[in-house]
Amino acid sequence: MHFIRQFWLFIALLYLSACSVQPKKLEYGVDTCINCKMTIVDSKHAAQIVTTKGKVYTFDAVECMLQKMAILPEEKIGLVLVCDYLNPGELIRAEDARFFITERVPSPMGANLSAVSDHGAIPGIVQNDEVQILNWEELKSFKLN
Numbered sequence: 001m002h003f004i005r006q007f008w009l010f011i012a013l014l015y016l017s018a019c020s021v022q023p024k025k026l027e028y029g030v031d032t033c034i035n036c037k038m039t040i041v042d043s044k045h046a047a048q049i050v051t052t053k054g055k056v057y058t059f060d061a062v063e064c065m066l067q068k069m070a071i072l073p074e075e076k077i078g079l080v081l082v083c084d085y086l087n088p089g090e091l092i093r094a095e096d097a098r099f100f101i102t103e104r105v106p107s108p109m110g111a112n113l114s115a116v117s118d119h120g121a122i123p124g125i126v127q128n129d130e131v132q133i134l135n136w137e138e139l140k141s142f143k144l145n
Helices: 001-019 062-069 119-126 134-139
Strands: 049-051 056-058 077-084 087-093 098-101 113-116 132-135
Touching: 001 113, 056 062, 056 087, 062 077, 062 134, 077 098, 077 113, 113 119, 132 134
Parallel strands: none
Antiparallel strands: 049 056, 049 077, 077 087, 098 113, 098 132
């Protein structure tokens, strides 16, 4: 009887850990973008969605992630992460990022869209270029070219 109780406790713990909303370490050169099927190689522009059930979607660019978000029900999205342009490979919450669009910084899919965690760093990156700066809510409703 004791063994059966331990067995079911183990199964319950295994189930709960499998459904955790946790990011996955990106494997550059191995992982592929769920949207465009390209291999993810750019550690400055990659992105990730983790569903409320723990499923991880990887993207080679924020613009690919936005396309997937347009068809994924919002209530199924648990976590949205983007790479910090200034700290390649470091995933940050999209809500905490500031996004900028400039031709000076091309992104994998051509939208010239990048994200940073340090909002004050954007002027140093783009200098005197023409740039659009958006927060996460603005970006979600922005029409990319």
